[in-house]
Amino acid sequence: MPDIEMFAEEVRQQINYAKMLVREERVDEALRLIAEIEEKARPHYDELPASIVYLIPFVRGRAYLQIKQPSLAQAELEAALKLSGSDLEGQARVQNLLGVAFSQQEQPYLALQCHLSSVRAIMEGRVMDFNLRINVYRNLATDYWALNSFSDAINVYKEALHVLKDLNEPQQQADIFWGLALAYKAQGKGRYARLYIARALQVYQSTGSRSAEAAMHINFAEILIEEGQIGNAANSLDQARELLSGTDNHGLLSFLHRYYADIARKEKKLDQALWHCGESMKHAETLLQGAHTPGTHVWVDPVRTYAESLHAAALVQEAMGNSQAADLLFTKALDELGPTTLEEERRSIHLSYVAVLEARGDYERAVDHYKAIMPPST
Numbered sequence: 001m002p003d004i005e006m007f008a009e010e011v012r013q014q015i016n017y018a019k020m021l022v023r024e025e026r027v028d029e030a031l032r033l034i035a036e037i038e039e040k041a042r043p044h045y046d047e048l049p050a051s052i053v054y055l056i057p058f059v060r061g062r063a064y065l066q067i068k069q070p071s072l073a074q075a076e077l078e079a080a081l082k083l084s085g086s087d088l089e090g091q092a093r094v095q096n097l098l099g100v101a102f103s104q105q106e107q108p109y110l111a112l113q114c115h116l117s118s119v120r121a122i123m124e125g126r127v128m129d130f131n132l133r134i135n136v137y138r139n140l141a142t143d144y145w146a147l148n149s150f151s152d153a154i155n156v157y158k159e160a161l162h163v164l165k166d167l168n169e170p171q172q173q174a175d176i177f178w179g180l181a182l183a184y185k186a187q188g189k190g191r192y193a194r195l196y197i198a199r200a201l202q203v204y205q206s207t208g209s210r211s212a213e214a215a216m217h218i219n220f221a222e223i224l225i226e227e228g229q230i231g232n233a234a235n236s237l238d239q240a241r242e243l244l245s246g247t248d249n250h251g252l253l254s255f256l257h258r259y260y261a262d263i264a265r266k267e268k269k270l271d272q273a274l275w276h277c278g279e280s281m282k283h284a285e286t287l288l289q290g291a292h293t294p295g296t297h298v299w300v301d302p303v304r305t306y307a308e309s310l311h312a313a314a315l316v317q318e319a320m321g322n323s324q325a326a327d328l329l330f331t332k333a334l335d336e337l338g339p340t341t342l343e344e345e346r347r348s349i350h351l352s353y354v355a356v357l358e359a360r361g362d363y364e365r366a367v368d369h370y371k372a373i374m375p376p377s378t
Contacts, residue, residue, distance in 0.1 A: 004044065004047045007048075011040075011041050011052055012055075014036075014037050015034075015037060015056065017033065018030045018033045018037070018063075019059055019062070021033065022063045025066065027066050027067050030059070031063055034056060034059055034060045037056055041056065045083075050084055050085030050086065050087050051084075051085075053085075054081075054085070054087065054090055055090075056080075057076040057077070057079040057083065058090075058093070060076045061073040061080060061098075061101070064076060065097065065100055065101060065104065068104065070102075070104035070105045071105065073097075073101040073104075074102070074105070077101060078098065081094045081095070081098065089127050089128065091117075091121065092117070092118040092122065092127050092132065092136070093118075093129075093132060095117045095121075096115060096118045096135060096136050096139060099111040099112070099113075099114030099115040099118070099139055102114060103139070103143065103146065108143050108146035111139070111142075111143045111146075112140070112147065115136055115139050115140040115143055116140065118136040118140075119136060119137075130167060133163050134164065134169075137156050137157070137163065138157075138160060138175070140156050141153040141156040141157050141160070141183075144156060145182075145183065148343055148344055150184075150186050154183045154184065157179045157180045158180070160176050161173070164176065170206065170207055171203075171207055173203060174199075174203035174207070174209070175200075177199045177203065178196070178215070178216065178219075180192075180196040181195075181197045182219065184196065186344065190226070190227060193223055194220065194223060197220050197223075200216050201217070201220075204216060210244075210247075211249050213243055214243035214244045214256075215252055217237065217240035217243070218236075218237065218240045218255050218256055218259065221233040221234075221236040221237045221259050225259060225263065225266075230263055230267065233263060234260075237259055237260055240252070241256060244256065250286045250287040251283070251284075251301075251302070251305050252300065253283040254280045254281075254284040254287065254300075254305050254306075254309055255280070255300070255305065255308070257276040257279040257280035257283065258276070258277075258280040258312045260276040261273045261274075261276035261277045261312045262312060264276060265315060265316050265319055270319055273316045273319075274313075277309065277312050277316050278313075280308075281309040281310070281313060283305075284302075284308075284309040285306065287300065287302045287305055288305070290302075301342070303336055304337075307333045307336045307337050307349065308333075310329050310330075310332050310333035311329070311330070311333045311348075311352065313329050314327075314329035314333065314352075314353075314356075315356075330353045330356070333349050350373045351370075353369050354369045354370050357369065
């Protein structure tokens with residue numbers, strides 16, 4: 001029988017190495033190592049501390065999330081929760097990641113319950129790890145976002161800023177500012193969105209985060225387009241284009257061309273708008289197929305990106321008088337969003353199509369699309 005304290009320390013070190021492999025996206029190596037650790041440790045589970053034992057399925061679950069296999073991750077994380085014993089911080093850590101697994105499976109309500117459980121541990125003073133606390137709050141805000149509860153998301157982001165106030169974590173602070181900007185934009189509060197975009201931009205510029213800075217310029221351009229400030233919007237997109245030059249960030253490049261297309265359409269430069277739509281769709285399709293470089297903290301939803309590129313192309317085709325082509329693109333965009341939880345995006349495209357149909361005088365079909373976004377009657 002091994003000296004249990006020495007054995008526990010050996011297992012901990014191997015688990016830490018497996019975590020490093022996961023962070024470096026060497027997932028196959030990590031999974032092989034975790035299997036070896038488990039085989040050696042299983043006969044001694046009753047003797048090893050719960051704070052070590054639960055980490056074996058926990059890290060395996062984390063590895064599965066890294067390669068977008070949330071159902072496999074869920075099973076491992078549920079096993080980790082059972083093994084965590086009285087380790088309350090460990091339980092909060094598992095619940096946080098389990099929530100991510102549910103989120104990846106388009107189950108935001110279950111994700112919310114997990115993250116609220118982690119928040120309760122934080123409020124009770126059971127979680128000392130500041131990075132975990134910030135991560136929980138950000139994930140909780142994402143849950144509220146998915147459920148279209150933007151006020152709750154804003155409150156959670158502000159709580160995260162409170163946690164960060166005594167820490168020198170500019171990147172995390174800027175990411176929270178970004179979340180606040182998007183939440184306020186979703187509420188139609190452009191003034192507050194611009195405020196937090198400016199604060200995020202200032203930090204991203206100081207830290208050299210070019211992709212994040214580009215994303216903020218694109219978000220700012222969207223707000224400016226909605227406000228009719230076309231010239232300023234184009235300037236903002238030009239800054240984003242310069243920051244993205246030479247990169248393969250297909251998500252941001254798709255949105256960049258999507259908003260260039262909007263500007264060109266509004267300026268009646270329809271051939272130019274059509275070209276930008278083609279570029280937007282090309283990048284969106286590449287993102288959707290998973291052929292993009294991982295590792296950046298700027299993540300863009302592939303389905304939403306593709307649907308928006310189709311939506312932009314539909315509007316351009318309608319402006320060119322190609323109603324049949326526009327109908328096909330609108331339908332395809334809505335079909336792409338069909339099985340997802342992107343309700344706000346679906347609603348936006350339905351309303352856009354309603355406006356197009358009403359302009360054609362096709363009121364019957366306009367009513368059908370309007371009904372599609374009405375809440376069910378009780």
